[in-house]
Amino acid sequence: MQVQVFRTSDEVAAAVADAIEQVLASTPAAVLALATGRTPLAAYAELARRRREGRLDASQAAIVGIDEFAGVPAGDPGSFAAYLEQHVIGPIGFDPRRVERLDGAARNLDAECARYDRALEARGGVHLILLGIGANGHIGFNEPGESLVAATHVVELHASTRQDNASPFGGDVNAVPTRALSIGMQAILGARCVLLVATGADKAATIERALNGPLTTRVPASWLQTHRDVRIYLDREAASLLRGEAVRAG
Ligand code: GLP
Numbered sequence: 201m202q203v204q205v206f207r208t209s210d211e212v213a214a215a216v217a218d219a220i221e222q223v224l225a226s227t228p229a230a231v232l233a234l235a236t237g238r239t240p241l242a243a244y245a246e247l248a249r250r251r252r253e254g255r256l257d258a259s260q261a262a263i264v265g266i267d268e269f270a271g272v273p274a275g276d277p278g279s280f281a282a283y284l285e286q287h288v289i290g291p292i293g294f295d296p297r298r299v300e301r302l303d304g305a306a307r308n309l310d311a312e313c314a315r316y317d318r319a320l321e322a323r324g325g326v327h328l329i330l331l332g333i334g335a336n337g338h339i340g341f342n343e344p345g346e347s348l349v350a351a352t353h354v355v356e357l358h359a360s361t362r363q364d365n366a367s368p369f370g371g372d373v374n375a376v377p378t379r380a381l382s383i384g385m386q387a388i389l390g391a392r393c394v395l396l397v398a399t400g401a402d403k404a405a406t407i408e409r410a411l412n413g414p415l416t417t418r419v420p421a422s423w424l425q426t427h428r429d430v431r432i433y434l435d436r437e438a439a440s441l442l443r444g445e446a447v448r449a450g
Contacts (some may be wrong), residue, residue, distance in 0.1 A: 201425060203411065203432040205439040209399040212433045213242035216330065216397055219431065220247060221256055223328050223393070228260040233329040233383070234288055235266055235340075236280040239397050240330055241287060248291035262298040262323060263288065266331070267341040270354065270379035273305035278368040278375075302352070302381045313352040313381055320352075320387055329391040333398050336360055337406050337419035341382035344418045350386040354379055385423060394430040396421065401437040408441040 206212045220243070223230050234240070250256040265280060274281035281301050289296055300319050306312035320326065331339045341355050342348055349355075357365075362376040369375035388394065398407050410421035411432065424430045434442075 201411065201427075201430050201432060203434065203439075203442070205434050205436060205442075207436060209242060209435045212397060212399055212435050213246045216240065216243035216395060216433050217246040217250065219393075219395055220328065220330070221250060224256065224258055224261055227327055228257065229262070230327040231262045231264060231323050231325065233264045233266050233326045233387070233391065234284065235330050235332045235397075236283045237332040239332040239399055243330075243397065244287045244292065251291070251293045256292070258292050258294045260298075261294060262300065263294050264300040264320060264323070264326060264383075265302050266329070267380055267382040268302040268304040269377040270304050270309060270381060271377050274301060274303070279304060283368070302383075304377075304381060309354045309379075309381060313354060316352045316381075316383070317387075320383075326387060326391040328393045328395065329388060331388070331394065331396045331421075331424075333396060333403060333406055333410065333421050334361055335364060335402060335406055337410055337421050339388060339396070339421045339424070340384075341380045342385060342388070342420040344420060346417060348417045348420055348423070349384045351384045352387065353382060353384055355382050385420070389423065389427055391427075392429065394424060394427050395433065396424060396430065397433045398438040399435040401440060403438045404441045407432075407434060407438050411442060 268280050272279045302316055303312050336344050343358050357380055363373050365376050366373045409419045415422050
């Protein structure tokens with residue numbers, strides 16, 4: 201596990217953008233699984249800037265979504281599909297025909313999850329997955345619990361996760377769906393390269409448990425310790441509870 205700590209969240213964003221730029225340069229048709237959430241927004245803005253400057257060409261690459269709220273159609277501003285549209289696909293210049301989305305509005309959600317796993321397999325798996333981390337240690341929407349799930353699946357969201365996701369729903373936690381679809385641990389741990397990004401003091405305790413703690417289904421992100429190419433990008437605040445030589449100042 202490679203852990204890099206940067207002085208500011210802007211430096212984190214630039215380093216994450218560098219890693220994605222490198223993958224696109226070496227593998228133009230790479231399949232990228234890209235997180236939604238607040239944390240990666242600065243990296244997406246940086247990639248969009250590089251694209252405007254003509255430094256970055258994402259037109260051959262594919263994007264696959266990581267998760268989606270159940271019952272929320274792609275056109276809904278609260279959907280992760282809308283987030284990807286707004287912050288990733290257009291601004292960074294991905295080809296809309298090369299985007300695989302989980303359909304939160306599908307009538308049969310289990311069938312949608314099974315379809316999604318087949319679609320990921322048909323694309324040859326994921327080259328790079330960029331993850332954020334939930335305050336409770338979730339990755340994608342793989343919530344902590346007695347067990348974790350390998351395949352794409354329907355999940356009951358924890359109350360704290362719904363609270364954390366209230367802002368795209370007008371800040372009203374009751375408007376946040378109670379269920380979601382999430383890729384499973386197999387797709388995450390099967391990605392050739394995993395990037396995890398976290399910024400801010402409110403992620404520090406979770407990062408410490410995920411990186412230094414035991415492997416446990418109570419902290420889904422702890423399973424990233426088993427991956428052979430995982431790169432963790434932190435600002436000082438998110439890294440403030442880490443100790444040990446693993447931390448290399450950026
Ligand atoms: C959300 C999403 C994740 C995201 C995480 C952290 O619930 N399902 O994909 O990475 O929580 O979000 P944020 O970056 O806004 O803290």
